[in-house]
Amino acid sequence: MLRAALATPLRSEDAAGTLVIGTVLTLLAWTLTPIWVIGTLSAPVLVLAAPLALAPTFVGRGYLLRVVAVGIETVDETETVTGSRIGSAADVSPQAPPFVRWGRLYRDGVASALLTVAYLLPLVVGLAAVGVAGAFVELGRVDPTPLAESIAGADSGGTAGVEAGVPTVAPVYGIVGAFVAVVSLAYLVAFAYVRPAALAALAAGGRLRDGLRPTAVGRVALSGEYAVAWSLAMVTLLTGYVLAGPFVPLLVGIGGVFAVRIVVHTLYGLGAGDVVNHARLRTPVDDEDGVADSEASIEPSAVFAEPSEGRGSVRPEADPAVQTGRSVPRGIATPPPEEVGTVALDSLVEGAGDGNGDGKGGDPLADRDDDDLPDDGTVDEFDWGT
Numbered sequence: 001m002l003r004a005a006l007a008t009p010l011r012s013e014d015a016a017g018t019l020v021i022g023t024v025l026t027l028l029a030w031t032l033t034p035i036w037v038i039g040t041l042s043a044p045v046l047v048l049a050a051p052l053a054l055a056p057t058f059v060g061r062g063y064l065l066r067v068v069a070v071g072i073e074t075v076d077e078t079e080t081v082t083g084s085r086i087g088s089a090a091d092v093s094p095q096a097p098p099f100v101r102w103g104r105l106y107r108d109g110v111a112s113a114l115l116t117v118a119y120l121l122p123l124v125v126g127l128a129a130v131g132v133a134g135a136f137v138e139l140g141r142v143d144p145t146p147l148a149e150s151i152a153g154a155d156s157g158g159t160a161g162v163e164a165g166v167p168t169v170a171p172v173y174g175i176v177g178a179f180v181a182v183v184s185l186a187y188l189v190a191f192a193y194v195r196p197a198a199l200a201a202l203a204a205g206g207r208l209r210d211g212l213r214p215t216a217v218g219r220v221a222l223s224g225e226y227a228v229a230w231s232l233a234m235v236t237l238l239t240g241y242v243l244a245g246p247f248v249p250l251l252v253g254i255g256g257v258f259a260v261r262i263v264v265h266t267l268y269g270l271g272a273g274d275v276v277n278h279a280r281l282r283t284p285v286d287d288e289d290g291v292a293d294s295e296a297s298i299e300p301s302a303v304f305a306e307p308s309e310g311r312g313s314v315r316p317e318a319d320p321a322v323q324t325g326r327s328v329p330r331g332i333a334t335p336p337p338e339e340v341g342t343v344a345l346d347s348l349v350e351g352a353g354d355g356n357g358d359g360k361g362g363d364p365l366a367d368r369d370d371d372d373l374p375d376d377g378t379v380d381e382f383d384w385g386t
Contacts, residue, residue, distance in 0.1 A: 002232050004093050005266040008067075009259040012096040021099045022063070022258035023251065028056035030254075058109030063099065064265045065108045068196075069203035070094050071269020072276050094266055115202060115211045119195055123187045130180055193230060197221040199265075200272035204280075219279055220272045229271020233264045240264075 012018050036053035040046045046053075074094040099105070197220035202211030210216055220226050240260030247253030 001229060001267065001270055002236070005071075005232075005236075005263045005270065008094050008096050008266045009262045010096075011093060012098060014098045015096065018096055018098055019255055019259065022060070022262075023255040025056045025060045025063075026254050026258050027251070029060055033057055055106065058113065059102060059105045060109065061112040062105035062107070062109035063097070064261055065112050065199060065203050066097050066105070067094075067262055067265040068199050068269040068272075070097055071266045072200065072204055072273040075270060075273025075277060094269070096262055096266075111202060111208045111211075112199065114208060115198055116195065118212060119191055119198065123184060123191070127180070127184065130176070192234075194221055196230060196233070196265075196268040197226060197272065200226075200268055200276060203269070204272075204276045216279070220275050223272075223275045225274050226268075226271040229267045233267040233271075236260065236267065237264050 009015065009019065032053055033056070036046065036049065071094050194217065198211040198217045200220050201213065201216040202208065204210070205216065237260060240256065240263070244253040244256030244260065247256065
């Protein structure tokens with residue numbers, strides 16, 4: 001699995017162009033977005049430029065989401081060919097997709113960002129609640145002394161184990177601070193593990209609600225293949241960032257960071273592919289509300305799947321090599337038919353369009369020799385090939 005993922009950045013129809021574009025987008029995301037944020041603080045009207053200022057970030061996120069989808073589809077194609085369940089993804093060789101259909105990349109990047117915000121929202125709300133409570137205490141709106149005494153196990157005369165002169169609520173601040181830090185760290189670890197599973201569900205289903213559905217995300221997160229892939233991805237991420245970090249000022253490191261992200265998201269797709277493809281084959285069952293749980297099952301992605309014949313009015317997408325301008329479609333024009341019915345086109349070229357070859361037009365029977373007439377002197381009917 002790791003060997004196949006490491007080869008993904010170079011296994012592309014336009015590997016060099018993909019790495020260059022990804023490097024430029026990463027650099028713009030690291031520089032343009034902070035500049036826009038700082039400018040917005042001084043000139044709030046710049047908030048209207050958010051769609052443009054955040055475009056490199058959104059396009060980059062959309063591309064990485066497409067990489068996850070390619071990993072899932074690669075496992076699906078391999079299972080279809082072999083006809084059996086893959087126990088190991090070591091033989092799977094995904095290809096990094098090219099940067100095409102930029103509008104779709106932008107929309108997918110927005111969906112990926114909203115998914116991240118949704119999963120971080122509980123932590124943000126919790127920290128905000130703690131901050132508001134601390135502000136009320138500092139302003140004197142709330143008296144924490146009764147709570148401090150109950151926690152410390154002392155009466156109003158003092159707190160056990162605390163020297164005189166130390167405020168009664170001081171130990172409470174330390175306990176609450178430590179508790180908040182531990183809970184926040186545990187939540188971030190869980191977020192780091194669940195978010196890639198949610199990305200896989202989003203890539204497979206093509207809808208934001210698929211990435212927020214507990215049943216779809218839970219199937220992926222609780223699978224052994226995903227756990228192994230996630231562990232390999234974390235090791236690869238840390239190692240790659242450490243190796244690429246010193247070369248970031250030379251721009252080579254930025255390209256290395258982008259390549260590491262491709263490898264990591266490929267591992268996410270390979271780890272989730274087996275569960276996703278088996279979930280597609282499951283028969284929908286009724287949930288507690290009596291509604292078929294067809295939406296809970298991860299369906300093939302309408303976002304990343306290539307259009308195929310017989311799927312309506314959507315035309316097949318051109319080859320990536322043609323879209324990137326590296327080649328043009330080759331084809332031989334179909335020659336015109338030699339004959340239409342029983343009328344030879346050559347006779348029309350030689351004559352003037354009446355089909356008798358004299359170039360004068362008029363009645364074609366008038367130009368026939370007597371030898372061409374039947375013995376009885378009658379003229380046979382013209383055969384139009386009907």
